[in-house]
Amino acid sequence: MPGPTDPFDDDVVTRRTLDTSRDAPAIGLVEIVADVEGTDAMELAPIYDRADDLVADLFESPPEADADAELEFSYQGYRITVRQDGTVVIRDPSE
Numbered sequence: 515m516p517g518p519t520d521p522f523d524d525d526v527v528t529r530r531t532l533d534t535s536r537d538a539p540a541i542g543l544v545e546i547v548a549d550v551e552g553t554d555a556m557e558l559a560p561i562y563d564r565a566d567d568l569v570a571d572l573f574e575s576p577p578e579a580d581a582d583a584e585l586e587f588s589y590q591g592y593r594i595t596v597r598q599d600g601t602v603v604i605r606d607p608s609e
Contacts, residue, residue: 525605527592532600534573540566546602547590558590565589569596 528550532542540561548555565587572585583598593605 525593525607527604527606529604530602532596532602534600538566538570539573540569543569543589543594543596543602547592547594547604550592550604551590561589562587572596572598573600 528546530546532539532546536542541555544555544558544561548558551558565585568585568587572583581598584595586593586595588594588607591607593607595601595603595605597603
């Protein structure tokens with residue numbers, strides 16, 4: 515079932531599930547983007563310090579389940595959406 519940010523799927527590059535039990539879930543985001551780009555995660559620019567904290571907060575102190583919270587930001591030229599349930603949607607904004 516499409517979520518609130520899925521009105522069009524034409525620009526979706528990939529949809530994955532993030533391991534929310536990691537100490538630093540934002541590292542998982544970098545690894546997903548690296549996989550999409552076909553490169554090593556260490557070759558990518560560091561994820562914003564603030565986005566790292568926000569992603570961690572989304573899973574460490576999650577809002578009520580019915581809040582259906584999500585975080586959206588740009589990274590490596592992609593639009594990244596991280597949902598409270600661990601779903602990660604990577605979009606190509608040029609599509």
